[in-house]
Amino acid sequence: MKMTDPVQLPSSQPLVLAELADSTRAAAEAFISAGTAANTVRSYRSALTYWSAWLRLRYGHVLGDAPLPATVAVQFVLDHLARPLADGTWAHLLPPAIDVALVTARVKGGLGALAFNTVSHRLSVLGKWHRLNGWANPCEEPALKTLLRDARKAQSRQGVTVRKKTAIVLEPLQALLATCTDGVRGVRDRALLLLAWSGGGRRRSEVVGLQVGDVRQLDVDTWLYALGTTKTDTGGVHREKPLRGPAAQALAAWLVAAPADSGPLFRRLYKGDKVGTTALSADQVARIVQRRAQLAGLDGDWAAHSLRSGFITEAGRQGVPLGEVMAMTEHRSVTTVMGYFQAGSLLDSRASQLLGPTPIASEAAPEPAAGSKGTSVFCASAMTNAGD
Structure with missing residues (x-):
C-alpha cells in the first residue's frame, strides 16, 4: 500500500464501524494467538x-495485509499531538471534519488533541502488530523517535505533564x-486491598481473576495464592506468592464471611451484604480504591494501579532489594520498575538529608524532620509514575 500526502475524505461520507471490523478483528486475533493477556x-x-x-x-x-510506511506514523503523531505556537496557542494537524467523524463514530472520546501517553500507546500497538506479522516496524524509524522526543520536551516546557496516579504507600x-x-463489604475490601498490595502489587486483572482454589493456608499467619496467566507471563504456569501477617488474616476473615469451595475469590455484594457468585470486574477494583480513599479523606488521583505503584515505592522506601521486589x-x-523503586528509596536516603533535620520555619507551622514517614512522604509518593 503506497501512501503519500494525506487525503481527506468528504465529510458527507460517514465512517461505518462494521466495515472496519474484519481488519481489526484479524489484527486482534494475532495478539490472541501470540498469548497476549485478555485485558491487554x-x-x-x-x-x-x-x-x-x-x-x-x-x-x-x-x-490490511501490508505494512504501513513510517510517514504514516509520523502523520499520526502530527495529527494527534498538540504543539505550542508562537502566540501561546496550541495546534495539531487533524482536520476538523475528520475529528468530528471519529468522535461521531465513537472511536474517539472528544474533539481535540490526544494525550502523549495515548499516542505513545497507539504507536506501540501498531509496532507490535507489525512485528507479529514479520514486517518492519515503522515506529522504529529515527525520524519518528526524534519527533516524539521533541514533542515531549515541547509539552514539558509549556507545563504539560504526564498524568500520574497517586501511589498507595504505607500511610495511605x-x-x-x-x-x-x-460489615461484609469492609471484610471483602480489606482482604482485596491487602492481597493486591502485600501480595506484590497485583494488577486489577490479576486480582479479579483469582479463584478460591488458587489460595491455600500454610499456617495462621501465612497463605499462598497462585497466579496463572498474567500480562507479563502468558504461559499459564501457576506461580505461588506469599501473603503474611495482616494480609493472610484478612484473607482468612473474608473466606469465613463468604465461604465457597470454588468460583471467584472476590465476588460482588448485593443488598443486605448478600455475597453473590459473580466475580468483581476490573473497574470495580478501581472504584473500591477510590471509594475507600474518599472515605478516608485522602486527596490524590487514585486508581487500582495505585496499589501496584505504592507497593514498589514502599519497598524502595524500606530498602528491600530490587530483585526481591521484582x-x-x-x-x-x-527500567519500568526502577521509576517507582528509586522514588521510594530516595525519600529516606542519606543523600536527601545532608543538611540534617529540617529547621522549624515558624512556631505556627512546624515542618516535619527530613526523612519523616508522615504526610511529607505521602505527598512525595504522589510523584510516582503509572507506566505499567
Missing part, C-alpha cells in the same frame, strides 16, 4: 480500531484499611 488484547483492539478509523478517513484505507494504605469497618511483582523490565 481489549486495549490493543481499541487502539487498532482507532488506527483503522483514522486511516480510512485520512487515506481511504484500513489496516493504613488510612484506606481503617475505613473497612462496614520476584513479587513479576516485572520483566528493570
Whole structure:
C-alpha cells in the first residue's frame, strides 16, 4: 500500500464501524494467538480500531495485509499531538471534519488533541502488530523517535505533564484499611486491598481473576495464592506468592464471611451484604480504591494501579532489594520498575538529608524532620509514575 500526502475524505461520507471490523478483528486475533493477556488484547483492539478509523478517513484505507510506511506514523503523531505556537496557542494537524467523524463514530472520546501517553500507546500497538506479522516496524524509524522526543520536551516546557496516579504507600494504605469497618463489604475490601498490595502489587486483572482454589493456608499467619496467566507471563504456569501477617488474616476473615469451595475469590455484594457468585470486574477494583480513599479523606488521583505503584515505592522506601521486589511483582523490565523503586528509596536516603533535620520555619507551622514517614512522604509518593 503506497501512501503519500494525506487525503481527506468528504465529510458527507460517514465512517461505518462494521466495515472496519474484519481488519481489526484479524489484527486482534494475532495478539490472541501470540498469548497476549485478555485485558491487554481489549486495549490493543481499541487502539487498532482507532488506527483503522483514522486511516480510512485520512487515506481511504484500513489496516490490511501490508505494512504501513513510517510517514504514516509520523502523520499520526502530527495529527494527534498538540504543539505550542508562537502566540501561546496550541495546534495539531487533524482536520476538523475528520475529528468530528471519529468522535461521531465513537472511536474517539472528544474533539481535540490526544494525550502523549495515548499516542505513545497507539504507536506501540501498531509496532507490535507489525512485528507479529514479520514486517518492519515503522515506529522504529529515527525520524519518528526524534519527533516524539521533541514533542515531549515541547509539552514539558509549556507545563504539560504526564498524568500520574497517586501511589498507595504505607500511610495511605493504613488510612484506606481503617475505613473497612462496614460489615461484609469492609471484610471483602480489606482482604482485596491487602492481597493486591502485600501480595506484590497485583494488577486489577490479576486480582479479579483469582479463584478460591488458587489460595491455600500454610499456617495462621501465612497463605499462598497462585497466579496463572498474567500480562507479563502468558504461559499459564501457576506461580505461588506469599501473603503474611495482616494480609493472610484478612484473607482468612473474608473466606469465613463468604465461604465457597470454588468460583471467584472476590465476588460482588448485593443488598443486605448478600455475597453473590459473580466475580468483581476490573473497574470495580478501581472504584473500591477510590471509594475507600474518599472515605478516608485522602486527596490524590487514585486508581487500582495505585496499589501496584505504592507497593514498589514502599519497598524502595524500606530498602528491600530490587530483585526481591521484582520476584513479587513479576516485572520483566528493570527500567519500568526502577521509576517507582528509586522514588521510594530516595525519600529516606542519606543523600536527601545532608543538611540534617529540617529547621522549624515558624512556631505556627512546624515542618516535619527530613526523612519523616508522615504526610511529607505521602505527598512525595504522589510523584510516582503509572507506566505499567
